Amino acid sequence: MSLDCFELSKTKLFEKICNGLSIVQKTQNLLDCSDDLLFAWDANECCLLVMNWRSPLTVAEQDAKVNYQTLVPSIPIILDVDRVTVSNECSLVALSGPCGVCILELPRRWGLDGYFMDGKKQITCRTYCLDSLLFQNNNHLEVRQVRWHPNSVSDSTLLVLLNNNTIRMYNHSKLRHVWQVGPLTMKNGANTSLTDFGEVAVDFDIAPAKKSRCAANETTLNQRNKTLGGKPAKQEKIEWPIVVLRENGNIYIVLTSLDSDITRLQGPITITPQKMDNYGLESCSIMIIPSLPPTIVIAESNGKLHHALLMDAEAAEHSFNEVDDFILIEPAEFVIHVLETVELELGLSGASNTGPKDTYSCPIYLKKDIINELRYFAYHNAGLHVVTVNFISELQRYLDSESEEDRLELAASSKAEYILCTKIDSAEQINAVCGIAQLQLPAGVVLLLGNRAVISLKLVIDAQLLVAPSDKKHRACDVDQQESGPSFLDKIKTLLQRNVNQPILANKMSSASPHEGYELLNQAIEVLREQYLKRHVLVRAEFAKHINQIILKKEQQLREIQDLEHEREIISEGAHKLAERFEEISDNQELLVRKCHSLMQKANNALPNSVVAEREFSQEVERIHKTTKSMAAELDKAKKTLNKQRYHIANSQEELKKDVYKLPEKQHRTITEILTQLAGEIERQITDAKRINKIVGV
Template sequence: MSELTDCFELNKTQFFEKIRDGLPIVQNTQNLLDCSDDLLFAWDGNESSLLVRNWRAPLMEAEQRAKVNYQTLISSIPIIQDIDRVTVSNECSLVALSGPRGVFILELPRRWGPDGYFKDGKDKVTCRTYCLDSLLFQNNHLEVRQVRWHPNSVSDSTLLVLLNNNTIRVYNHSKLRHVWQVGPLTMIKGAKTSHTDFGEVAVDFDIAPATKPRSADLTAANESTLNQSNKTLGGKTAKQEKIEWPIVVLRENGNIYILLTRLDSDMTRLQGPITITPQRMDNYGLESCSIMIIPSLPPTLVIAESTGKLHHALLMDAEAAEHSFNEVDDFILIEPSEYVIHVLETVELELGLSGASNSGPKDAYNCPIHLKRDIINELRYFAYHNAGLHVVTVSFISELQRYLDSESDEDRLELAASSRAEYVLCTKFDSSERINAVCGISLLQLPAGMVLLLASGQVISLKLVIDAQLLVAPNEKKQRASDVDEQESGPSFLDKIKGLLQRNVNQPILANKLSSASPHESYELLNQAIEVLREQYLKRHDLVRAEFAKHINQILLKKEQQLREIQDLEHEREIISEGAHKLAERFEEISDNQELLVRKCHSLMQKANTALPNSVVAEREFSQEVSRINKVTKGMAADLEAAKKMLNKQRYHIDKSQDELKSNVFQLPEKQHRTITEILTQLNLEIERQITDAKRINKIVGV
């Protein structure tokens, strides 16, 4: 296997070498792989045990790799039924092992140790296992159609199992909690009824996001029941917000029903078949096989047919509840529908590659299609089947999210972008009945990747490309500005190039088969690959090259025009600059003349005011007093200045005389000063001793 198709180097590991020995002989699409965080689970049909491996171990350094290659989880009870689906719970505490004739729940032990394995990396670990309703499957011809863990389970142990008798059984660990009927009973004690001929058997279901109950009667009944219970408990009211989890059920004939229920209640409300718009003559999903819900707002439904058609629809609230007259059932109560389904688009998948001679509609290959959500990118999901793997990108979900986040009242919702389906892996490229089905698919995180197990034993691991715009929310202001610019200036050149490079068919990875193809089939496959490369790759690249040349010529023409406009603007700027200099000089001249005129006006006003004949005596005396005070002030300022000069002169002479006195002081040399100090110290000590002796003698004499 090439490194390009095995990025995580899983094909040659002992983990998958052991799984190859236990692959089923009858090849059909199933899922024997599942992943949770860094643990990859796989079912070993040869020993009926569950293998688990740290898939990130090969990505670590050599000294950091786990010492344990893989662990074997052994069931505490023998599992004799065939297992075709491995489903790990949301918190990775339980694993559901389901097959057509039974369901088992395996409890996972605790993880500890440096590598995070179960029970510190023991090679084989025995796990407690429950068998769900073994007697029910033994005494009745029942088959398991779908198994899903409920997202609202507090203990991470609520499992929903859909059987082919149109019932959903709800289990908590090994205990049966509820049995919800989603359609007419199709099997009674092993005898098939006539209902199966009309495609009324439920083939798949999925759980939609939680909603509040909208039925007034049910709400009133619940409130009255709650009030009665509160009265019996002493009048204490405990208000709890009640929510319902819509379970969307798909039948084989394409009809869709919704079961409204709470996880802790036996009361259910079945509505349907839900009206699907726009109506078509050939109806939707005549050979429906699976359904999936993408939790957008409103929720997006993906309905798959075995013919390769995928219908993308929105599950919306109906304006008014309406009764359905398409189906009458005396054994089950069907309420008026509160929902409506609006199909936006239909995507057709290419199930395998065939030669030119086998391309007619009669030779179209049909097989059940299974759907799997992408846990990283909500706009993308995977469709796997007997002929390989498709990756489908739903474009209108991003437009819905943008419209909901927009705060503009003038924003319009346009769901014109079509979805894109890419054929990633092809396992059927001839007209024979031989198939190489997908036996397991699992999605990895950090780094993002995908692991596929084929019926031939090959393992394909690919890295998934993550769009950064889907993980980091863009700046709303920039987004609005770009939308406004696009509306004003039309589509950008980048969008046009993307449109030219967008292809309808891609060249998938061709998986090797157990038996080699004939030379004629290989030649037809080679011709088809060359035709795809020519029509979908090389031809589009030539169109892009021509578009680039055209765009470059337009840019050069605009550049020349802009250079001419720049020269004209430079010339106009020089003219404007010269005019500005002249105006500045003229302004300075006018400003000087204005100041001179203002001074002359002030002088004339003063002279005119003083020369007025009607000047009063008080004003003249005040003017004379101001003149006198002005003269006296000037004289005092002159005297003060003279006093300051005299004071500075006296200070100078005083400082000079003090310096002379200091310089005339006699100072002894340092040696003489030290000698005199020592002599005086000794004399002082001698005098103190003589005084002490005199006091002692006087005391002896008694004076």
């Protein structure tokens, strides 16, 4: 199996990063990815490297095109950077370490491959440090967590959690708010023992926004004022719950908005069901999955992951804490209900190191999966786990269901897969994860290990898409399953489902002793036997049983087919006899009908009626019928003759029109004048003749 599916280890960016990477003994995150840009921190030259990982480069094109760009900070960065966090809109990058935070502004992108400033190899970027004097004058301050706020319009709001139980909100380089989330820890004083009780906040995350309780009261007041004709009160206020985790497992919630200095602190939040040993005595990180209701993931250093739901409490509860007496804490409006606990295997140890005293423990860091909201990553000193929370899909299905009889059953257990293992022996030397970034389209994950190894693996977007049928088929399968029980495929999946998988081993065991290698081999063989081969044997037996059932069913069906064939032959013979009988009856019926007609005619002729009158009437009808037919024929003949005459008349008229001779205009005028003169001369002669006749006396 290839450990570098995207061949990123061959790129010049990772060659430079690996050459300058120092050996570290703790988990860091020096990588981050935003869309097609992959960012990596170069600790040797204190600059940020970026490359377009989707742009394919051949060996011949590597010299001609841009391999990576170097973003040089405008001011020297002297802090030890252990976390690179890109903002939501990829406009800023937060470079944080235990002793401070720096913000680097990214330039604009343009060009063919979408690089910064059209692919300029080295760019100086504006950089500013946050509260450098604060960290310089207080050496005990440490940065615990850095997160970009999702409601920032300018994509520049950063929240920083310090080990003095304060969250500082910055907008660009300016400090906007300081929120107290617990008792202050001083360097010299009584509160130095707070760390012994685990009262220091170790991590936080931002839950989905909600309407403020005060805003709800203001809304009611607005409606009342409008009814009475008064002026409306302030507009509705939206608060973002900040879930803060302390080392002892207590969870507090800070309700605030970005434009307000006033915060409402609630906690510790009640966690149900209650346990004697609590839920997080060694809590190290927390993460919010934006489901409905929100899902909380709490990680402990011993490898336990608690999956819980953050729900509204039926009634506000007061919490009492002696350490937090001087902090104003409101009644808690929330309650946390733990649904399940997942235990991770932190490394592979030999048979002699499986006792409870030798259990390995290390901080576990959580990272959201931006492609699949049901899944998240857990990385640590011993490798990488991918955890799938299955009950979130059941919550979504229940919310989308329109049936009133639908019931919510959160019985599906989560699945934790050990993808990469970097600790395979009991030695103190570890191979921690120094950087992790998730790639999109295609989906994958990139890991930078402490031994300078680069690992890139492809990820399935959603495993259910590979086998999940359509909605209609799924509903039909559910109905069939309710009627006939679980299917054979579901049974095979259940048999093949394993609790432990064999992860990819990152170390080559070059320094391991033969005894440790032998123990690791035995453990791998045991895992293969118990989790793979044994289940395959069960599946083979189940297949043999199922095949035997199918053979018996086939034999029974063949016998039934033979019986049906015999019955079909009998039915066919009966149908043939019935058809012959039907034809015989039909012929007899036709003969009887003819005989009935003949008898009716004879009976009619034998009736004592005036036969002569009927005969004359029938003859008259026949004569009229013949006359009508002859008149119709003559009428048709006359119509044809008339049509023929009309046709000839029309043709003759057309020919006459064509044969008409037209005189020229001059001749026509001359002839008209001559005829006019002749008419006048004739009229004059007629007048003279009449006059002579009068004279003569005729």
